[in-house]
Amino acid sequence: MLPTFPDLTEHHIETEQVVEGKFIRMHTDRVRLPDGSESHREYVQHPGAVVIAAFLDIDTLVFEHQYRYPVGKHFLELPAGKIDAGEAPLETARRELLEETGYVSESWQHALTMHPTIGYANEHIELYIAKDVKFVGHQRDEGEFLEVFTMSLSDAVARVGCGEITDTKTAFSLLWLDRFRDRWM
Structure with missing residues (x-):
């Protein structure tokens, strides 16, 4: 059985699209961390x-x-x-x-x-x-x-x-x- 985990969700604040290709996009998002501080996340958006x-x-x-x-x-x-x-x-x-x-x-x-x-x-x-x-x-x-x-x-x-x-x-x-x-x- 798995233990009970705390909520570690990072909440989206804003998105900046930095690259737009034929089928992928790259974003930099500003997020609110579980402790209330802010950070940035870079990721590729892929259609699947x-x-x-x-x-x-x-x-x-x-x-x-x-x-x-x-x-x-x-x-x-x-x-x-x-x-x-x-x-x-x-x-x-x-x-x-x-x-x-x-x-x-x-x-x-x-x-x-x-x-x-x-x-x-x-x-x-x-x-x-x-x-x-x-x-x-x-x-x-x-x-x-x-x-x-x-x-x-x-x-x-x-x-x-x-x-x-x-x-x-x-x-x-x-x-x-x-x-x-x-x-x-």
Whole structure:
């Protein structure tokens, strides 16, 4: 059982937007701290994203291999994408799976919500499970380069364990899928 925690809420006083990009914004907020003093918080406002565990069968997942410019490395990832304004997360998941990988599914389940960067962003990532996916042909966005491949859940979890899969949304999703298999099978 968790202990009873005091209220540590920081209350918003004012916001200054310091950067506006195509899909992210950076803010500096003035806040009132629990002790009544004031401070500033810098954070990135993000529209949210989805990650998709797309199963061909009970153990085979669809993956992507792609280069991520901000980190300067290639990554093995589950399909994922940004939620567009006005779009429901499930629709984002369906769209991204088709666009990036060429797969579709009639069986979708929302598994959980992740908050990957709580220290500096309000981003949330919704994990969706798509079962019995079928290949119909991808429809990638212009300038989107990636390779699609499949791997078993157990092999993917082993690659998390040895440090080969390091993308947070993918690693967390794989470990959750493996540990809580009874919740989604």
